[in-house]
Amino acid sequence: MTTVSMTVNGKTVSADVEDRTLLVSFLRETLGLTGTHVGCDTSQCGACVVHIDGRAVKSCTTLAVQAAGTAVTTIEGLSSGGELHPVQAAFRDNHGLQCGFCTPGMIMTSVDIINRHGAHLDEATVRHELEGNICRCTGYHNIVKSVLDAAGRMTTSAAAE
Amino acid sequence: MIPGQFVYHRPASIAEAVAVLAAHGDEARPLSGGHSLIPMMKLRMATPEHLVDLAGISELKGISQQGQTIVIGAMTTQADLIKSDLLASALPIIRETSLQIADPQIRTKGTIGGNVANGDPGNDMPGLMQCLGATYHLSGASGERTVAARDFYQGAYFTSLDVGEILTSISIPVPPAGHGYAYEKLKRKIGDYATAATAVILTMADGKVATCSIALTNVSSTPLFAEEAAQLCLGTSLDAATLKAAGEAAKSISDPAADGRGTAEYRREMAGVVTARALAKAASRAMKGA
Numbered sequence: 001m002t003t004v005s006m007t008v009n010g011k012t013v014s015a016d017v018e019d020r021t022l023l024v025s026f027l028r029e030t031l032g033l034t035g036t037h038v039g040c041d042t043s044q045c046g047a048c049v050v051h052i053d054g055r056a057v058k059s060c061t062t063l064a065v066q067a068a069g070t071a072v073t074t075i076e077g078l079s080s081g082g083e084l085h086p087v088q089a090a091f092r093d094n095h096g097l098q099c100g101f102c103t104p105g106m107i108m109t110s111v112d113i114i115n116r117h118g119a120h121l122d123e124a125t126v127r128h129e130l131e132g133n134i135c136r137c138t139g140y141h142n143i144v145k146s147v148l149d150a151a152g153r154m155t156t157s158a159a160a161e
Numbered sequence: 162m163i164p165g166q167f168v169y170h171r172p173a174s175i176a177e178a179v180a181v182l183a184a185h186g187d188e189a190r191p192l193s194g195g196h197s198l199i200p201m202m203k204l205r206m207a208t209p210e211h212l213v214d215l216a217g218i219s220e221l222k223g224i225s226q227q228g229q230t231i232v233i234g235a236m237t238t239q240a241d242l243i244k245s246d247l248l249a250s251a252l253p254i255i256r257e258t259s260l261q262i263a264d265p266q267i268r269t270k271g272t273i274g275g276n277v278a279n280g281d282p283g284n285d286m287p288g289l290m291q292c293l294g295a296t297y298h299l300s301g302a303s304g305e306r307t308v309a310a311r312d313f314y315q316g317a318y319f320t321s322l323d324v325g326e327i328l329t330s331i332s333i334p335v336p337p338a339g340h341g342y343a344y345e346k347l348k349r350k351i352g353d354y355a356t357a358a359t360a361v362i363l364t365m366a367d368g369k370v371a372t373c374s375i376a377l378t379n380v381s382s383t384p385l386f387a388e389e390a391a392q393l394c395l396g397t398s399l400d401a402a403t404l405k406a407a408g409e410a411a412k413s414i415s416d417p418a419a420d421g422r423g424t425a426e427y428r429r430e431m432a433g434v435v436t437a438r439a440l441a442k443a444a445s446r447a448m449k450g451a
Contacts, residue, residue, distance in 0.1 A: 019169035132264030
C-alpha cells in the first residue's frame with residue numbers, strides 16, 4: 001500500500017491504495033468519479049482518457065502511483081458553475097454522441113487537441129488526433145464537426161478576453 | 162483486469178535506480194512509459210515483484226546535440242520526439258516514425274528508451290536505430306557501457322541488457338544535410354504493429370546513391386539490419402531493377418511469423434514491398450534536397 005496524493009479536478013485528494021491500482025480504478029472506485037469509462041481495458045479505445053498535467057492519457061494503462069503529485073482532470077472537472085464546457089456544448093449541439101459511452105474520452109481528448117492546436121485546427125488534423133478514440137455509433141463525422149465547432153468557440157472566446 | 166501484486170519504487174537518480182534493481186535481481190523490472198509493460202502485467206505475461214519507475218529521474222530526459230551526434234535521453238516521450246525542432250531538422254525520420262507508433266495518447270506516455278529496450282520485435286524504434294547506426298548507453302551496478310543498436314537484439318524480448326541494467330540514453334550520428342529518409346510501415350489499423358516496415362537513410366550524388374542504410378521491423382524475432390540490400394543500391398539511380406533486387410534481398414533475410422497480420426509468405430513479400438517503397442521515397446526526398 002502506498003499513500004497517493006494528487007489534485008483531481010482542482011481538489012487535493014489522498015488515499016492509501018495498492019501499488020497495482022490503475023488510475024482509472026482510483027478515479028472510479030476510490031473517488032467515485034464514474035464519468036471516466038473502462039472500454040477495451042487494453043489502451044486502444046480511449047474511453048478512459050483523462051488529463052494528467054494537461055495532457056490526454058489512457059488511465060487504464062496508468063498506475064495511480066505514477067500519477068502521484070500530478071494534476072488530473074476528468075470529464076467531471078470540465079464544466080464550471082453549471083455551464084457546460086464549450087467542447088461538451090459543441091458535442092450536444094452537433095449530435096456528437098449517440099450511446100455516449102465513448103463521449104467522456106472523446107471530449108477529454110478533444111480538449112487536449114484544441115489546447116495544442118488552437119485556431120489552426122483543420123478536419124484532417126482532428127481525424128488524425130482522434131486516432132486513439134473509438135466510437136461504435138456515430139461514424140465520427142459529427143464528432144469531428146463537434147471538435148471543429150468547439151475549437152471555433154474556444155478561440156473566439158479566448159480572443160475576446 | 163488489474164496487474165498482480167508488486168512493490169512500486171520511484172528513484173530520483175540513475176544510481177538509486179540501479180541500486181534498487183541490483184537489490185532485487187530478476188524479480189525487478191524498470192518502468193518507463195508503461196504502455197507495453199503494464200498491459201503485459203494485466204495479462205500476467207509479466208509478473209515483476211518490484212517495479213522501478215524511471216519517471217522521477219530528470220537526467221534521463223531531453224534531446225541535445227553534441228557536435229555531429231544527437232543524444233536522446235531514454236525517458237524522452239514520443240510526443241517530445243514529434244515536437245522537437247532539433248530532430249525535425251537534423252533527423253526527420255524520427256518524427257516520421259514516431260507518428261506511426263500507436264496513437265496520440267500512448268505517444269504522450271511512451272518513451273524511446275522503453276521502445277528500444279523492451280526487445281519487442283513489433284516496436285518501430287529498434288529497426289530505425291539500426292538504420293541510423295545508433296549507440297545505446299547502459300548503466301548497471303558494475304558501471305556503464307555502450308552497445309551498438311545493430312548488436313543489441315538477440316531474440317524476441319531478449320537483448321544485451323543484463324539483469325539490473327537500464328538503458329539511459331541513445332546517441333545517433335547526424336546524417337549529412339540533404340539526406341533522404343523514409344519509414345514505410347504497413348499496418349492493418351491505427352495502433353497495430355507493422356505487418357512489415359522498413360527504415361531507409363540515403364544520400365545521392367549526381368543522381369546516384371552514394372550512401373545507403375536499410376533496416377527492417379517486425380519480420381523476424383529481432384529488427385534486421387539489411388546490409389546486402391543497401392549495398393545493392395550503391396552507385397545506382399534506384400531504377401526499377403535495383404528496387405526489385407533490394408526488395409528481394411530484404412525478403413531473403415526476413416523470417417516473419419504467421420499471425421493475425423497474415424501468413425509468413427505474405428509478410429515476407431510485404432517486407433520487399435515496403436523496402437522498395439521506402440527506398441523510392443527516400444531517393445525522391447534526397448533529390449529534392451529534403
